[in-house]
Amino acid sequence: MEQKDDFLKEVISHAKEYGFVFPSSEIYDGLAATYDYGQLGAELKNNIKNYWWTSMVQMNENIVGLDAAIFMHPTTWKASGHVDAFNDPLIDNKDSKKRYRADVLIEEHIEKIRQKIDKEVEKGKKRFAEGFDETQFRATNPNVLRNATKITEIEDRMRETLENNDLEGVKKLIEDLEIACPVSGSKNWTEVRQFNLMFSTEMGSVAGDASTIYLRPETAQGIFVNFLNVQKSGRMKIPFGIAQIGKAFRNEIIARQFIFRMREFEQMEMQFFVRPGEEMKWYDYWKEYRLKWHKALGLGDENYRFHDHIKLAHYANAAADIEFNFPMGFKELEGIHSRTDYDLKQHEQFSGKKLQYFDPELNQNYVPYVIETSIGLDRMFLAILSASLKKEVLEDGSDRTVLKLPAALAPYKVAVMPLTKKDGLPEKARAIIDDLKFDYNCQYDEKDSPGKRYRRQDAIGTPYCVMVDHQTLEDDTVTVRDIDTMEQIRVKVSELNGVIRERVSMKTLLG
Ligand code: ATP
Numbered sequence: 001m002e003q004k005d006d007f008l009k010e011v012i013s014h015a016k017e018y019g020f021v022f023p024s025s026e027i028y029d030g031l032a033a034t035y036d037y038g039q040l041g042a043e044l045k046n047n048i049k050n051y052w053w054t055s056m057v058q059m060n061e062n063i064v065g066l067d068a069a070i071f072m073h074p075t076t077w078k079a080s081g082h083v084d085a086f087n088d089p090l091i092d093n094k095d096s097k098k099r100y101r102a103d104v105l106i107e108e109h110i111e112k113i114r115q116k117i118d119k120e121v122e123k124g125k126k127r128f129a130e131g132f133d134e135t136q137f138r139a140t141n142p143n144v145l146r147n148a149t150k151i152t153e154i155e156d157r158m159r160e161t162l163e164n165n166d167l168e169g170v171k172k173l174i175e176d177l178e179i180a181c182p183v184s185g186s187k188n189w190t191e192v193r194q195f196n197l198m199f200s201t202e203m204g205s206v207a208g209d210a211s212t213i214y215l216r217p218e219t220a221q222g223i224f225v226n227f228l229n230v231q232k233s234g235r236m237k238i239p240f241g242i243a244q245i246g247k248a249f250r251n252e253i254i255a256r257q258f259i260f261r262m263r264e265f266e267q268m269e270m271q272f273f274v275r276p277g278e279e280m281k282w283y284d285y286w287k288e289y290r291l292k293w294h295k296a297l298g299l300g301d302e303n304y305r306f307h308d309h310i311k312l313a314h315y316a317n318a319a320a321d322i323e324f325n326f327p328m329g330f331k332e333l334e335g336i337h338s339r340t341d342y343d344l345k346q347h348e349q350f351s352g353k354k355l356q357y358f359d360p361e362l363n364q365n366y367v368p369y370v371i372e373t374s375i376g377l378d379r380m381f382l383a384i385l386s387a388s389l390k391k392e393v394l395e396d397g398s399d400r401t402v403l404k405l406p407a408a409l410a411p412y413k414v415a416v417m418p419l420t421k422k423d424g425l426p427e428k429a430r431a432i433i434d435d436l437k438f439d440y441n442c443q444y445d446e447k448d449s450p451g452k453r454y455r456r457q458d459a460i461g462t463p464y465c466v467m468v469d470h471q472t473l474e475d476d477t478v479t480v481r482d483i484d485t486m487e488q489i490r491v492k493v494s495e496l497n498g499v500i501r502e503r504v505s506m507k508t509l510l511g
Contacts (some may be wrong), residue, residue: 033255068222
């Protein structure tokens with residue numbers, strides 16, 4: 001589909017038109033970067049959560065769930081380092097008055113150089129055709145090598161300046177790279193400043209009695225402070241994991257690109273507690289496990305790539321992102337972090353309580369190391385929606401807009417339609433729904449021609465349309481139309497449940 005920007009706009013308008021995502025408080029002209037999930041969005045979101053929970057909790061004997069409060073004792077955030085270090089470096093362009101994250105400006109510059117390398121490789125591919133050896137080309141072509149060295153140099157400087165909180169150095173890097181504001185085109189920048197991303201509020205109703213608390217910026221800390229509660233009450237043995245889905249809040253400097261970057265969003269996180277020294281093994285394990293989970297959706301393997309972090313967070317000794325090819329290009333979808341024993345040790349220190357595990361095999365107490373997998377539910381939603389939305393030209397020259405969602409995630413699994421509104425067909429259609437509705441979310445639709453009704457279901461990703469016609473009354477069969485092939489087969493009503501199950505069960509994805 002067309003240009004990338006236009007495509008994102010199309011995704012946004014499709015999401016609104018069919019009830020997936022609305023701007024929040026729209027009647028008051030909305031609230032910046034805040035969105036509400038509509039009737040179909042809520043279903044899709046629930047199904048994504050379910051897909052994650054099934055794969056992480058249900059399918060892993062040694063992983064259990066948790067649902068911690070959003071509010072936490074304020075010391076939690078002192079201990080975790082968020083009060084002092086959960087900052088983004090911001091910079092303003094004096095001409096456009098636009099605000100940017102300094103590290104993002106530099107990352108985008110690096111991405112442009114990377115694209116130059118890719119172009120050079122493409123040229124090489126064309127020139128050498130069959131005999132092309134990409135690895136050798138990348139290792140020897142002078143243009144590729146020059147640009148690769150440039151990237152390394154920039155990454156090194158960026159890491160060094162950010163890690164040392166050298167904000168002047170960050171600004172100097174932006175100036176040296178001659179990065180211009182995408183809006184004004186000027187290089188007239190302010191100083192770089194640090195900005196804390198946590199939202200704070202007051203708890204308590206009595207004036208003077210209130211204390212400042214924070215809206216959690218990640219769900220992970222709810223897991224850390226409950227580590228011993230879960231371990232003891234669930235008799236968990238290391239290695240084991242705790243998984244959680246919930247809201248998180250960040251006062252992002254620039255929140256844009258639809259639901260990709262919001263100030264209120266939802267995370268699906270899992271902390272996996274391991275023996276010290278075994279963390280790299282588990283880090284590799286979870287990287288692979290998570291990538292497999294993504295690829296199983298069938299959105300295209302070429303749409304995923306790993307990106308190792310240049311600047312490690314204050315708690316991590318290794319970190320990688322799984323990036324997805326969003327309408328805006330490759331961007332972070334999920335993070336896999338080796339968080340060491342940083343968080344538990346910090347909580348031990350600040351709470352004065354021991355957060356240790358007795359390992360019966362080693363006959364030893366220790367603070368476990370942690371591997372975290374952390375994915376944004378809203379980003380996952382956008383990845384799925386944008387990769388599924390297609391415009392197809394049909395054999396007769398007409399076109400259709402179709403949402404090729406993974407069937408297990410579709411808001412409705414089946415639409416049941418009477419061919420006409422009379423002769424007892426609506427009653428029969430309703431009876432079929434009454435039978436299926438315990439297992440699947442079904443929709444009844446009797447309005448307009450069958451063609452129009454099929455198009456409506458195509459646009460919302462319903463894998464199956466069931467048509468009840470006069471023959472149904474005679475032999476208890478219906479036609480079942482497949483969203484992908486648009487082919488119809490005749491099926492006995494008694495076999496309908498099985499036909500649907502085969503296509504929409506989580507087992508087809510995870511089995
Ligand atoms: P970014 O670099 O894009 O700001 P991050 O590295 O700060 O993201 P993490 O702290 O690793 O993100 O959070 C884990 C996941 O939570 C991310 O991979 C992303 O999917 C999601 N996430 C983080 N911030 C937001 C946001 N503002 N809106 C929506 N999802 C978010």
